[in-house]
Amino acid sequence: xxxxxxxxxxxxxxxxxxxxxxxxxxxxxxxxxxxxxxxxxxxxxxxxxxxxxxxxxxxxxxxxxxxxxxxxxxxxxxxxxxxxxxxxxxxxxxxxxxxxxxxxxxxxxxxxxxxxxxxxxxxxxxxxxxxxxxxxxxxxxxxxxxxxxxxxxxxxxxxxxxxxxxxxxxxxxxxxxxxxxxxxxxxxxxxxxxxxxxxxxxxxxxxxxxxxxxxxxxxxxxxxxxxxxxxxxxxxxxxxxxxxxxxxxxxxxxxxxxxxxxxxxxxxxxxxxxxxxxxxxxxxxxxxxxxxxxxxxxxxxxxxxxxxxxxxxxxxxxxxxx
Numbered sequence: 001x002x003x004x005x006x007x008x009x010x011x012x013x014x015x016x017x018x019x020x021x022x023x024x025x026x027x028x029x030x031x032x033x034x035x036x037x038x039x040x041x042x043x044x045x046x047x048x049x050x051x052x053x054x055x056x057x058x059x060x061x062x063x064x065x066x067x068x069x070x071x072x073x074x075x076x077x078x079x080x081x082x083x084x085x086x087x088x089x090x091x092x093x094x095x096x097x098x099x100x101x102x103x104x105x106x107x108x109x110x111x112x113x114x115x116x117x118x119x120x121x122x123x124x125x126x127x128x129x130x131x132x133x134x135x136x137x138x139x140x141x142x143x144x145x146x147x148x149x150x151x152x153x154x155x156x157x158x159x160x161x162x163x164x165x166x167x168x169x170x171x172x173x174x175x176x177x178x179x180x181x182x183x184x185x186x187x188x189x190x191x192x193x194x195x196x197x198x199x200x201x202x203x204x205x206x207x208x209x210x211x212x213x214x215x216x217x218x219x220x221x222x223x224x225x226x227x228x229x230x231x232x233x234x235x236x237x238x239x240x241x242x243x244x245x246x247x248x249x250x251x252x253x254x255x256x257x258x259x260x261x262x263x264x265x266x267x268x269x270x271x272x273x274x275x276x277x278x279x280x281x282x283x284x285x286x287x288x289x290x291x292x293x294x295x296x297x298x299x300x301x302x303x304x305x306x307x308x309x310x311x312x313x314x315x316x317x318x319x320x321x322x
Contacts, residue, residue: 085129093130100126139183145174146256183275191220250290254283 079086085093100123107116134140152167194216201209257280264273 090133097126097130141177194220250286
């Protein structure tokens, strides 16, 4: 009996220890599983937050890029509506202007006045865009200086001194640009000097210097071609009769050119005197296209006398033509 009680107590103690150990292990496993589940939930939530933030950032960037793209497209469309020639260069506008002028001449020759009127409406904004994109050269600069000087003289004559101040500032700014805009002769001289430098460097077998001189020569040739192309078109327009509104304007320009020649000779600036003399010759060539009042009256009287003679001779066809 004593042995039986002792055996039961030992069995109970062992069973109780086993149960306590199992319970503790069970609690430990449950706590560990809870930690693992919590860690997984937290990491999943964090990854989801990071992905959501990344998606929102990409979405915002995509929307921003779309807005910028739409803005650029809308700006180009608006600019195209305001100025249909904004994306064309000066050379392209020059070619288009000449083509439209030839079409206008053909339409006028064919007496298609409706088409000629439409072409004139298109040529006006085209010419304005052409002038805005014309490269600033020395001749263009000199013409602008002459225009501003004429406006300034007119304002002084009218005693409108408030208008004189901005005109004088504009005139001074234009005069300052003369140093950066050489004449055609100066550009040709620069090209000639660059060619001599290239030849001398090649003769000395200084190929590094020859390469740099060749680059300078290419740049000089490019500037000369640009100035020649721009001033060639500008010279044609400047020599046209529509540059001057009347014979008085032409005579005033001739007097100004003569004065500049005298000033250049007095200062012994013979190169400038030669340029001014060329300009004076071009102006004098325009005189036949802008007759004076006396010349017009003489022509009118001559035509009247011829018409009277034709009427006396009963040559009514010639009289009608006169």
